Amino acid sequence: MAVTTRTPLLAGNWKMNLDHLQSIAFVQKLAWSLKDANHDFDGAEVAIFPPFTDLRSVQTLISADKLPIHFGAQDVSAHDSGAYTGEISGAFLKALDCQYVIIGHSERRTLHNETDEVVNTKVLAALKHGLVPVICVGETAEDLEKHGPSAVPVAQLKAALASVTGAVDIVVAYEPVWAIGSGQAATPEQAEQVAAQLRVTLRELLGDEVAEATRVLYGGSVKSGNIAGFMREPNVDGALIGGASLDLNEFASIVRFQKHVGT
Numbered sequence: 001m002a003v004t005t006r007t008p009l010l011a012g013n014w015k016m017n018l019d020h021l022q023s024i025a026f027v028q029k030l031a032w033s034l035k036d037a038n039h040d041f042d043g044a045e046v047a048i049f050p051p052f053t054d055l056r057s058v059q060t061l062i063s064a065d066k067l068p069i070h071f072g073a074q075d076v077s078a079h080d081s082g083a084y085t086g087e088i089s090g091a092f093l094k095a096l097d098c099q100y101v102i103i104g105h106s107e108r109r110t111l112h113n114e115t116d117e118v119v120n121t122k123v124l125a126a127l128k129h130g131l132v133p134v135i136c137v138g139e140t141a142e143d144l145e146k147h148g149p150s151a152v153p154v155a156q157l158k159a160a161l162a163s164v165t166g167a168v169d170i171v172v173a174y175e176p177v178w179a180i181g182s183g184q185a186a187t188p189e190q191a192e193q194v195a196a197q198l199r200v201t202l203r204e205l206l207g208d209e210v211a212e213a214t215r216v217l218y219g220g221s222v223k224s225g226n227i228a229g230f231m232r233e234p235n236v237d238g239a240l241i242g243g244a245s246l247d248l249n250e251f252a253s254i255v256r257f258q259k260h261v262g263t
C-alpha cells in the first residue's frame, strides 16, 4: 500500500464575514495562538479564505511578519479581464499572492446558479493563473436519498475537471450540502467513503501520481469536538471549516489536530 505524503490542510472559509480590519486582528491572534502552542506548520498547513476586500491587508500582514499561514480567495472569474462588472480575475488574485481559490462552493452553486460548466471554466481559469483550485463537491439530502452518497460528488468532480490534464496541483473538498451550517456533520466513515471514491475518480482522470498527491478535505459542521475523527480517516486530508473558522479558539483547536504524515 502506498505511503501517504500528503500534508494535511486545515482551511477556514470565512464566507462573507470579517472586514479587512477584523481580518488583520484575527490573523495576528491566530499566528500568536498557534505559535504559543508550538504548532508544527510543516506537519499541517493552515489556510484562510477571507472576503476579497480583506486580501490585500492579509497579504501585507502575512508577508511583512512572515507568518506561516496560507490564504486564498472564495471565488474567481472564468474570464481574464474585460467588461465583467463585479468579477475578479485570477490574475489579480495571483498578484496578491493568493495560493488557493475556492471554486464551486455549494453556496455559489445554489445562490449564484453556478453550473458544473461554470465551475469547470473557473477551475481552468485558476490553473491558468497558477492558483490551486479548491474544488467543492457535495450532495444534497435529496441526492443522498435518491442516489446514495458518492454519485453526485463524483459526477461534480468529473465535470469540474473536464479538459484538465497533466500534473495539476488541486485540492478537492467534499462538503455534503446537508452538513453545511447545519450542526449535523457527516460521520468520519461517511466522509471517508466519499473521499475514497473521489480519489478513485482522480486516479481515473489524472493518473496515480496526481491522485496520491491531491488533498481531499471534508467540510460541513467541522468543530474542535469532531475534527479528530475525520483526521483519522486515510483518505481525508484535512478540513474546510466555515462557522468554526470565525472563532479563534475553535479554529486554533481544530488546526492543532495533526495527522501523522508518512504512515
Ligand SMILES: O=C(CO)COP(=O)(O)O
Binding pocket: 013, 105, 175, 179, 180, 181, 182, 183, 219, 220, 221, 222, 240, 241, 242, 243, 244
Ligand atoms: O461551507 C463550509 C466550508 O466551506 C462549511 O461550513 P460550516 O463549517 O459552517 O458547516
